[in-house]
Amino acid sequence: MCAKGLTALCLLSLCSVLILPDKLAAQTPPSSAVVMVEIQVRPGMAEAWVEEFEKNEVPAIREAIQKGDIITSFTYFEAPIVAQDVDFVLLFEAKSFSSLDVRRMPPHLAVLLRRLGPDQFMALQKQTGEWEQKVTVRILRSYKVQ
Numbered sequence: 001m002c003a004k005g006l007t008a009l010c011l012l013s014l015c016s017v018l019i020l021p022d023k024l025a026a027q028t029p030p031s032s033a034v035v036m037v038e039i040q041v042r043p044g045m046a047e048a049w050v051e052e053f054e055k056n057e058v059p060a061i062r063e064a065i066q067k068g069d070i071i072t073s074f075t076y077f078e079a080p081i082v083a084q085d086v087d088f089v090l091l092f093e094a095k096s097f098s099s100l101d102v103r104r105m106p107p108h109l110a111v112l113l114r115r116l117g118p119d120q121f122m123a124l125q126k127q128t129g130e131w132e133q134k135v136t137v138r139i140l141r142s143y144k145v146q
Helices: 002-019 046-067 107-116 118-128
Strands: 031-041 071-078 088-094 132-143
Touching (some): 046 071, 046 118, 088 107, 107 118
Antiparallel strands (some): 031 088, 031 132, 071 088
């Protein structure tokens, strides 16, 4: 009787491990590759920067997301307080880390170049290039917690 009880207990334990393996494994939220671009514009240029960004770069980013080749989602933030080290933060979720293996220009400029072509891109950069005082690009791993 003791042997039967021990056998039943072992069988029950084995079945619970086979049926519910995800409950026993450590649960790590899925992660994704994120490119964060921090932009500090020159004093007095924030409005012009936003206007140009929303007119030219946001449509190019939307097109890139629809194609889905590198960028899968995008969010941008504007600093509500003027005296901060950063005025805008752009967050690009990339398809995978492998899409970031090749050194590239920041995503917002890369999609704009693709959309406008080299000549128009260079003309726009010549016009707006002095607006940005500092641009920092960081590669991060994002975890979505639900």
